Amino acid sequence: MTTKIFKRKSGRKPEEMRPISAKVGIIPNADGSAMYQSGETIAIAAVYGPKKMHPQHMQDPGKGVLRCTYSMLSFSVTDRIRPGPNRRSTEISKIIEWAIEPVLMIDKFPNTVIDVHINIIQADAGTRCAAINAAAMALASAGIPMKNMVSSIAAGKLDKTVVLDLDKYEDSEFEEGEGSTDIPMTFTDDGKLTHIQIDGNITKEQLKEAIEMAKKASKKIYEVQKKALKDTGEEK
């Protein structure tokens, strides 16, 4: 039993996520687009497609192909990143595909590809979650049929306390006690997991607690995503 309440540097409560905002239709050229901001982290996403897949041998006559590309702008972090893909961005791109594909009714578009390009404008940890949230909204705004929305958020652990939504300091500089554990997750709006990763150390009991915490928060994100999507509908 912990009696002492854990203090986060940001002043947030353990189960408090950063303020979020979302906007749809930010890139006129795209078939669908969205911005998702969580605290100081900003992701933008654009959808092009479904369009015919080239080269032809990559076409799937049974279903369309979702192709996500995640990339950080060179100046989005304190140490400039060299432009172009790297191992990290390649992995995250695939993670985003896996997180979204289960809800996408992509079998309706055989032989096509749906390109989703996601760029991080400003990074303060949680960029893959922001990327997934922006990408899912962009796909919905492009009119691609989806069984569910997906919403992504990290839970984690700082020393012994389970917390929600680690920021940059907590993710990479916090070293007290047991240190920091980051667990990004993605949920459908009916509460199923499409993505989870863990970096750090956590017991089974605390992991279950972290998942419940993130699942609860994903509902709030879902409401913000839904509202952003509805708002563009009214404008048109």
Add this chain to the structure above:
Amino acid sequence: METSELTEKRIKKYLSEGKRFDNRTPEQFRDIKIETGISKNAEGSAKVKIGNTEVLVGIKMNVGEPYPDSPDKGNLMVTAELLPLSSPRFENGPPKFPAIELGRVLDRLVRESKFIDVEKLCIKKGEKVWTVFIDVYSINDDGNIMDAAGLGIIAALKTAKIPKYDEKEEKVLYGELTDNNIPLAKHTPISITYHKIGDNFIVDPTREEEDISEARITIGSYDESISSMQKGNSALLSIEEFNKVLDMNEKVYKDIFKKIGAQLK
């Protein structure tokens, strides 16, 4: 995806009467909106919108060795990426010619106008100087990315702060900015690109107009000086036509400077 022949004919017919689809005159830009400080981990940053065209520019700095031929001068590096996010025409993969040319022409806009006082970016002659990285990204391409990027670079540089540098540890303390701006000249170099369509010249083309452009001339200029130029594409220009462009540039520069002066500060 390309602009159709029918549209091309119509654009040319309009231009022969001095008109454009969006009611602009040949030498008129679309609305320009500049916003700075759009990415807080950058030393300086800006978002520029010209009509539906949007670009982001960020400045990062680092300490490194000077080039052997300029031991007492800071380094400048400009790169541009045409993001696949910004147009169905851009693809993933190594930069293709348009992005490479964009970066190089923008580099010359900054370098040749001597907008950055690179001598003041020297820490220790022959050993340590600041490098200024200027990175340009397209967010939505509706023509004239070049001039939007030019404005974005000036705006981002003007608001950039030099980070703290720990001389002992030889480490840049990112996230801790000094109050010092990057040493800049007083003048404002502006990139303006002229496009030849039929017998007419226009500035700030939309995507459709840029598609049918037969030749372009990008001029980097300030006050009485022309400091950089690039002719692109293969159409011929008569000397009369070229002189006409130079005359246009004086007027267009003043117009733009008036429009953006307050936004640049």
